[in-house]
Amino acid sequence: MSKIKLIFSVIYNNMWRNPKGRLTTRLKEACESMPPKQRLTVVSLMLAVFVLTAFFVFGHACYRIGLGKAQKSVAIEHIMPIDIVTKSPVHEPQNLPDYDDARVESED
Known part of the structure; x- marks a missing residue:
């Protein structure tokens, strides 16, 4: 089992941690x-692009809702009653015990 964990950790490090670390280092250096002032301009530009993209996605979703394309027609299925066979108490006599819960004999 430890051999599988070792292989998994090697793959994980090579595919995720190492490239992420290199990208982070390169971004920090840049x-x-x-x-x-240039850094502020770049960050402001990235924020503006993000906000415009978010507004576009939200506006497009609202537009589709307004057209009615966002709703899917739902087929309504009614729940059918289950056929339950009931026994009529008239046909079967009730078998009552001769004693009640307090172990006192009934008067009948």
Whole structure:
């Protein structure tokens, strides 16, 4: 079992941790080499692109809801009653015990 974990950890490190670490290092170096005003401009531009994309997605969803394309027609299935066979108490006599819960004999 430890051999499988070792193989999994090697694959995980090579596919996720190492590239992520290299990308993070490269991004930090790029940001540190920029002057503060340029960094502010880049961050503001990225934020503006994100906000515009979010508004577009939200607006498009509202537009589709307004057209009625977002709703799918739902077929309503009614629940059918289950056929339950009931025994009539008239046909079967009730077998009552001679004693009640307090172990007292009934007067009948």
